[in-house]
Amino acid sequence: MRFAFCIRTLLLVSLLAGVLDSSAIAQEPEEKSKPTGEAAATTIASHNRWVTGLAFLSSDTLASVGGQTLLYRPGDVIHWNVADGAAKNNLPGHESTVWGISASPDGKLLATASYDGMVKVWDLAEGKLKHDLKKHKIWARCVAFSPDGKQLASGSEDSTVVIWNVDEGKELKTLNAHAGPVFSVAYLPDNKTLATAGGDKLVKLWDLDSGAEKAKLEGHGDGVWSIAVNKDGSLLATAGVDRAIKLWNTEGKEQATLSGHKDWITSVAFSADGTQLVSGSYDRTAKIWDVVQKKELTSIGPVKTSIWSVAFSPDGKLIAVGSHDRLSIWEFSPRERFPAPAEETAE
16 A cells, blocks of 8 residues: 555655646647657647557547646546547546556447546447446556457556456456556567556566466566556567566566666557557656667657657557647658757757
């Protein structure tokens, strides 16, 4: 409980430092990155509230979640058109800031999790709520659809992970996953294995048929905030408070450590082909890594405020970045060189 209290206190201080505006949706002037290495990026859309989670539904559409406060005030679930940055739909219903987000494999459903412990499943075609999933007693931090779309996993500060039947909205089983908050969950492609990350410095692999722990991945020096799994399930990326990104095989053996961030890492995501990884951090940068060569390709930022969430588009051409004050979508090309901008807009 002391760890959970400390995490909440640190989050509150950091988040309050990022408050800029309380309007729900706004378009902002174009910004340009500070390119390095063999990649460059350009902001093409943004809005000015906390963006704590991101999920591409396709290369043309993106969903974001967030809010503006840790108090019980309505959170954001917004469906975006990527090309022009216009909001396609705003899904109201969460009574507090939303932290977790996952899109179903077919892009038809969206799952979200919020500070008040609520997990919701949305029908995007109809723009309405499909299920209210009530089990977690406190902060629900993360959600993930299974690769076949039939299950949903949700993790919470109550140390548990709940597995849900998506069609019926019913609980299948509960895992007492970690000795502390559960910050991230991710399914492996076999539909039978779940990876979880917690405040106890551990990453675990679970057999969902039996509910048994399959492997314990030890090596992080502090709480682990994010897990990503590559497309074929051969590699896991984890990151968190110790500022390190670790790569693991599915047997739980560490393959590499990627270093470069100067503050807590909040989010990691693989590209569709699994050759690149993007990471976001409190240090106000998003870094793109070559997973094969295990080196940094380029860095986006520093932007104005801490970065909470990152995501690759399915076609690998765009990277979405969510921070305290905006949603940005960046063009990414690892083979093209761009001239440095005449003026830097980041502060």
